Amino acid sequence: MRSVAPTPYAFALALLVAGAPVAAQSPGRAPLTPDSTLAPGPTGEGFAAWRAAIAARGRTGASFLVDGDRYQILVMTPMAIDALAQDSLMVKATRGCMRALALNEEQVLYTAQVDPWVAFDSAAYARPAVALAVYPKEQRRYDCHAGNLARFAAMSRGALYGAFGSETPQEMVGSVEFRRDGLVEPVLLSGRAKVTKVTHTRLLDDGTEHTRIYVDPQAFSPDAEGRVPQLELHVYNPVDPEPDVMRLPERLVRAVWQQLLPWQARGLDAAGAAPTPPPIHFAAPRDSALLAAHESYERGNMGTAASAAMTRLMFMPRPPQAEIRNAMLLSATAFTLRGRDAEALSLMTDIMEVYPCLTLAPEAPESMRELVVALRKPARCTAIPLRVIALRSVIPGYGQATGPLRRRLALTVFISTAAAYLTAEQLRAYGRRSYESYLAYRGGTSPRTFTLYARAQNARTAGNVLTIAAAATWIGAGVEALWTEHQHARRLEEVREVGRRDTNGSGGRRAAAGAHGALVIAPALAADRVGLSVSFR
């Protein structure tokens, strides 16, 4: 569970959206009871069973809280709705606030019965839908809920905790409109319910309401070029004609979209269709769930493989990093093979953020290879020989100066080493001067020998300590540079030509000495030049 910071410029941005007419007329108020039950639809067949299986496996799913000036929005995926629906979380939240709000045990247990959205959640259960609940801003919130999960669970039931004053009409939630890139998106289901205000010694129902809408997850999908859509909620209060515009942060939109990818992957395998031979191959993971996904992939069941892999990634404990990467690549491959470039792009964007030097095997689909090139961020994708790093480390910090991200560290090492050494020299020189004064002492003056000697020796000792510190920094920086470069080279190997069959799909390969295609940068010395030579072995 995460909370997401408000976007203060959301309103200004919303006004600038081209072709987005600012609503002059608010949509109608949502009903208190569901006016329909959502059918699975063509893309939701089997969704109810799938989400039930997910819920049975454990708590997962993303919910986010977006704070605005007057309102706050809780965004929940179907999996999050299921995770937050447990009564125990509600009781935990209230019990956490029991002392702060002077509640009794009866009131704590009573809050388990507060659940105004049961009917709506049931009506929307069979269809993939993202819920967005809009609440009035809490005036004096008490953070006493025993954790964010409990707090979000309570919020999902309309329970707010703290001290409340009287609300003006401008602070009430009238109706809500959902827009994607400035255009109004249809809402699958909408409703309103009372807010339960858990305040000092009592549970207050003063008629304040909150509104929830259920929207199609496709509204969160990126466009064909991978751009995250601009999603806004226009929140109307009962009196003002103009809405408050609250924009959902891009990270949130992307996370919600990715939460539903495991389900969407299930639709990749058409019934009765022949398996698709995988173009690239990955090492068999040790994680059992990922191994099952890997086997499905090797058999050509792309949808099953991608869904299983991404479902596994929703749960803790996290598999090893390399297995996560391969699982995401496997899923991206599956989407690519089915022409679902938007989903593949979403996954590849995440992969390339972490592995900017990743290259795919020549056997990879051309579109994926192009994606990798397009998504690559500036990074140093070459390794410097360790001998060169060792030589460079003779100058403190130069071994760290291998790229822009380590420039600050390099500078810090250089400055700290040089400063420590120079200070040590200064101290030792001062010690020597003080010692000369000590030797020149003839009696009868002040300071006496004890003071003079202590001054000299203390300065020398401090100088020695600083010298040791400088040497330790120097040596440590050299070792760090070697180790970091070694690790960098190892990571480069891991993500080089990922997916080659001849490497048993290891997701990279160990380049032996003289391995084909290895890029080597080495010092070059000739009669007319000194520098670095770049060669391919």
Added chain:
Amino acid sequence: MTGASSQRVRPGGRPLLLALVLGVTVACHIEEPFARTNLWDEKGSATKTLSGPDSTFSIGDRIRVTLVTDPPLPPGAQFEWMSIGSSDTAVQVFPSGDGEFLVTRSNAGFALVPVSAKFDQSVVVKHVWVGQLVASLDLFCGAGVPCETSPVTAGATFVVRSTMSDANGNDIRRRNEAMKRAVTIVSDPAVASAVPTLPNAAGNWTLRANAPGSTWLVVRMDRATDSVRVVVVP
């Protein structure tokens, strides 16, 4: 990214690493603690000794000592000669110049007196025995008359008195201490015996007249000897 890939990695390079470590170690030398060779440093390693007489025997004697130092005493060095005498003030020794001390009070009982040179808190000391040796002794009876002119009746006891002085002519103080070192001989113990004579501050010898006749009392003390003839009558 064709061809853009990692190169061979070998976490070796040990010679280079070793060279790096050695270079750093050599460059960053650690300096030894300073030597404490100043003569005025009480915790220093400089040596200072005083040489001179081990004892004096008369009031007015001068104790001359020589200060030897390593390192040599620098020009313009400031230090102080001092002596505190004995704790009961029966012996007093005062500095009287560069390396010289004057005995102004002493007695026949010798005391070990420190004479020293003080370098701030650092003090070099030599201990000297200071006292008086008897250089001159005169025995007599009564009010300064020779004993042979004052016969003593047999069976009576009588007193032989004395005057003593050191080499500088100063009276011996605490004569009982000197008498402890005295050797007393009566040439004819049948006529008189010096028993029992206890050391006393007056410097007197008590004798018993045993039988008529005459005999010699001989006293040898430190560097002086004297004798008197005693006559016993019936």
